[in-house]
Amino acid sequence: MSGRPDADTASSPSLRAQPGTVHDRGRRSLLAAGAVAAGATLALPLRALAQASSTAGVLSPEVLAKRQAEMLLAHPDAVQNVITAFVDGRTPSAKGLLLDVAMLADNPSAVPVRVSVDPSLITESNWCEELIILAEKNPIPLACRMYFTPLAGVAEAAVRVRLARSQAIHALARMKDGQILEARRDVTVAASGCGM
Incomplete structure (x- = not known):
């Protein structure tokens, strides 16, 4: 025996989460929470995202190019x-x-x-x-x-x-x-x- 479960026992219905069991409910609530978080992120107005970007220290392309050029100079x-x-x-x-x-x-x-x-x-x-x-x-x-x-x-x-x-x-x-x-x-x- 190799120590690995047989293909038949690994896929047996007794090892899978059955509908209505504790394992099935935990998995479903985790999926639901992930969907809510993704939906909330997508629901943020673009204007709020733009304001957050400008206040978070994001550089304009011109300023970024100038700073990169300065870094490459000795x-x-x-x-x-x-x-x-x-x-x-x-x-x-x-x-x-x-x-x-x-x-x-x-x-x-x-x-x-x-x-x-x-x-x-x-x-x-x-x-x-x-x-x-x-x-x-x-x-x-x-x-x-x-x-x-x-x-x-x-x-x-x-x-x-x-x-x-x-x-x-x-x-x-x-x-x-x-x-x-x-x-x-x-x-x-x-x-x-x-x-x-």
Whole structure:
């Protein structure tokens, strides 16, 4: 026996609610209450519903579109805050970091970005510890952060970044000795890749 009731016993009349029993009356009163609630909701005048909507904080389509556009813009200080925290008071060097990205991005949803530290700067005692890539006009400018160890031997990475619009891409690398390397490249996109 499988522990399941036979098809005959599951559908037997003795297990179903019989008309006039307690189970049948409970089910019928529940259905009646649901019908009354649905009818009462439909019976509300449309004017009352419109007043409730306007007082409940519903935004007009114009205001909603403006707020959504503002949310998709990067905060003006966001990129500078990330850069300031990364450099930690040091002056970045414009030499030693190669940022390879096309000037014109055909597909803004997946822009290939390749970053590498000059191999002549990497020694047994000095290597790239951390590398970040920023897209300055994206809603969240920090596109990626990578950490390296001396066992890597090289510090290079290839990623694809989604871009909201034409903007500058920044790459920053922190060496073990504290030196900061920086590279920047402007990219023009054909269309938005961040939902705009």
